[in-house]
Amino acid sequence: MDIFINKGYRIYVVGGAVRNLLLGMDVINWDFTTNAKPEELKELFPDSFYNNTFGTVGIKFEGHVLEVTTHRKESDYSDARHPDTIEWAETIEEDLARRDFTINAIALHYIDSKPVLVDPYNGQEDLKQKRIVTVGDPDTRFAEDALRLMRAVRLTAELGFLLDEKTRDSMRNNATLINKVSGERIRDELLRIISSNNPAEGVLFLRSTGILEQILPELDACFTIEQKSPKRHHIYDVGTHLVMSLKHCPSKDPVTRLATLLHDIGKVQTYNKDETGLITFHNHEVVGDKLVQKIADRLKLSNKQKEKLVLLVKHHQFTVQEDQTDKAVRRFIRDVTKEYLQDMLDLRTGDRIGSDATPTSWRLDLFKKRLEEVQKHVFSITDLKIDGNDVMKQLNLKPGKQIGEILSKLFTEIEEGRLKNEKEALLSELKKIA
Secondary structure (H helix, E strand, C coil): HHHHHHHCCHEEEEEHHHHHHHHCCCCCCCCEEEEECCHHHHCCEEEEEEECCCCEEEEEEEEEEEEEEEEEEEEECCCCCCCEEEEEECCCHHCCCCEEHHCCCCCCEEEEEEEECCCCHHHHHHHHHHHEECCHHHHHHHHHHCCCHHHHHHHHHCCCCEEEEHHHHHHHHCCHHHHHCCCCHHHHHHHHHHCCHHHHHHHHHHHHCCHHHHHCCCHHHHHHHHCCCCCCCCCCCCCHHHHHHHHHHHCCCCHHHHHHHHHCCCHHHHHHEECCCCCCCCCCHHHHHHHHHHHHCCCCCCHHHHHHHHHHHHHHCCCCCCCCCHHHHHHHHHHHHHHHHHHHHHHHHHHHCCCCCCCCCCCHHHHHHHHHHCCCCCCCHHHHCHHHHHHHHHHCCCHHHHHHHHHHHHHHHCCCCCCCCCCHHHHHHHHHCC
């Protein structure tokens, strides 16, 4: 900032950086605005780069890339996402007028080396009151950029704030605008909401503002499905149960949290209530599997994220009994995969607490011990003390699927307890095949 000031330019820290400074939080991204034009910025910092139409120049500084944007005014947002035209503004007040929320419309600059705040929309007061308020008319702000609908909710979840009443009412009235936003941007905001310290509250804000119905109608419908019935432990409707499960999921991983939030969405289509009042949801995990595949595609999750989400939802209905065989436990681990085993257990923890049960039980604790024990022994074909080369050498065979079939048979014999996983014993068994 001194470099700018010494050259006669004005420069301000803006946005989330100022907000976090005032809240005593860490600043992750530093954003600046200046009255210097992009060409002048390039002269100040020759190795900077400028490849956009928004006046943002990336400046390499002490191992970081800092974004500095020329003061600008915007007009008309025909796609409810990006301004049709951009003009350079003369003052910081004009620049702040285009920003989303008052707590993000505070600027910090220096006069005679002393920090001075520019706060034309009383953002500091809204920070004190812990409320999210739009800059100016909320209908206008959301019509300009529909992603602000989700950004407002995300800020409530991350900061523990509440929505200003006028802002909240406008969000309800403009909720359908979110459909103009790309799946990728919705995904990013959604994952940040459920990764926050207040994920359940964030989802409930999405629902109360009508946004959840637009982005996750499968989840929104769950709040209409009752679960209380004879011989059942549930005390909440399906939607509330899912939100409570998310709230108590111990994992910090956003995909695990998303799976926890969505694990029972198949119950809407499988709901059944018999003449005794007993409610059942037979095969809801099968239906849920198909639904989350569509959700993953709609949110543009990566292949890896989709794989994990689908797997966790598909297999979340696993049984835990003290008389399960080692074979059954190994099959569970193969279904879930070792990579996602802890994620599945975290989902189960959230599921239990979200049903008003204790976080664990003696059966579940025993099951966790069994999971550790079976992995110490032969677990898959790759754990055999011989491999395909041994089979080919012993039986004088050429490479082919027959080798895998033989190894598979040996593994089954070990799994069933009829053969020991010792090299001599396995080679001896091969001799019988020969």
